[in-house]
Amino acid sequence: MHLLANPGTSLLLQHTLDRLLKWVHPGLRLFHVSERACPLHDHTRANQCPAAGHPSHAVTIFLHESYGEERILRVLDFLQCPPWQYHHTESCGTREPYLLPSRDFYSLGTGMPVWGVRPVHYGGEVVRVTLHSTYDNFEDTVRLYETVLQRRVEEQKTGFCWFTLLTEAGFILQLAIKQLSPGVRVEPCYSMVLQFRVGEIGQLVPLLPNTCSPISTSQWHTEDLDGNKILFQVGHRKCALVSISPFIVHVDSSWRHLRSLQGSALHTRLDPHWSWCNL
Numbered sequence: 001m002h003l004l005a006n007p008g009t010s011l012l013l014q015h016t017l018d019r020l021l022k023w024v025h026p027g028l029r030l031f032h033v034s035e036r037a038c039p040l041h042d043h044t045r046a047n048q049c050p051a052a053g054h055p056s057h058a059v060t061i062f063l064h065e066s067y068g069e070e071r072i073l074r075v076l077d078f079l080q081c082p083p084w085q086y087h088h089t090e091s092c093g094t095r096e097p098y099l100l101p102s103r104d105f106y107s108l109g110t111g112m113p114v115w116g117v118r119p120v121h122y123g124g125e126v127v128r129v130t131l132h133s134t135y136d137n138f139e140d141t142v143r144l145y146e147t148v149l150q151r152r153v154e155e156q157k158t159g160f161c162w163f164t165l166l167t168e169a170g171f172i173l174q175l176a177i178k179q180l181s182p183g184v185r186v187e188p189c190y191s192m193v194l195q196f197r198v199g200e201i202g203q204l205v206p207l208l209p210n211t212c213s214p215i216s217t218s219q220w221h222t223e224d225l226d227g228n229k230i231l232f233q234v235g236h237r238k239c240a241l242v243s244i245s246p247f248i249v250h251v252d253s254s255w256r257h258l259r260s261l262q263g264s265a266l267h268t269r270l271d272p273h274w275s276w277c278n279l
Helices: 010-021 042-048 067-077 135-149 255-260
Strands: 002-005 032-035 055-062 085-093 102-108 114-120 123-131 155-157 162-170 171-179 190-198 217-222 231-236
Touching: 002 010, 010 032, 010 067, 032 135, 067 114, 114 190, 135 162, 135 171, 135 190, 171 217
Parallel strands: 002 032, 055 114, 123 171, 190 231
Antiparallel strands: 002 190, 055 123, 085 102, 102 114, 155 162, 162 171, 217 231
8 A cells, every 4th residue: 555645744654654563563564655746735635525425445453352452452542642633433333342342443644544453353463454435336346356456355245345465474464345335425545545566467457447557667557436546566577466467358348347257367366476575
C-alpha cells in the first residue's frame, strides 16, 4: 500500500506506521509513504468531492490474545495518540463479554484508510487490508482482483471474501473485499493506492474494467469499479507481490463477460517458482 502525504509530513507518517507494525512483524514494511509536490487541503478536496458513506479501505491488525491482553490494549492506546485521529466505531454484534466490545477505527488524515486493532483467539496474527465495495459492484470487484492476483478467493461468505498474500511464521497478510449495504456509497481514499508487482502488463490491460495507462517505463495505473486507484509495478525478474504469467484468453468488450469464462487462464495457478516481495 502506497500513501501520499502533504509536504513535510511523510517522515512522521512513515515512522508512525513502522512503529505500529513492530507489534506484529518487526522489520516488515508493508506501507510506504511519499509526499505530494504541493499540499492538498482538506477543504479543497471537500469542495471537489463531497464525503460519501464509507471509506474505501480499512486496515485491521489482529493480535493474538495468548501473547497478553496488555499488548493489545497498548496498541489501542497508540492509535488514540497523535497523529492518529478517531474516525468511527462499528459494533461487534456480540452479547458475550469481549476484550474490545466495539471496533474503533482511526485515521492519519483525510483521504487515508482507516485503521483498527482486534484480538484473535486462534491461528496466526493477521494484517488485513479490506477493500469496501458498493453493493452492485461486489461480484465484479472480486473477479477483478482474482484476475490481478491470478487466483480465486480462499475464503468467501455472503458479501465478504479474502486472499492470503503472504504467510510467514505466525504472521499472515490478507487482502479482503467487503460488500456494503445497498445504497451505501464508497468514499475512495484518494491519498492511497494499492500497488501490485506484476511480471507482464500487456495481456493484463485488456482484462481490466477501466483504462490502464503507463506513467513510466515500469509503472502503470488504473482504477477499479468504485474508483479506487491501482498501481502496477512491472518487474523484470521472477519475484513479485503479484505474478501474471503469460496466458491467452478471449477478450470480450464487456467486462461482465469475464465472469462467465470457465476454465480460462483467469484462474491459472501461479507459477511455483515465483516468490513474494514487499507491498
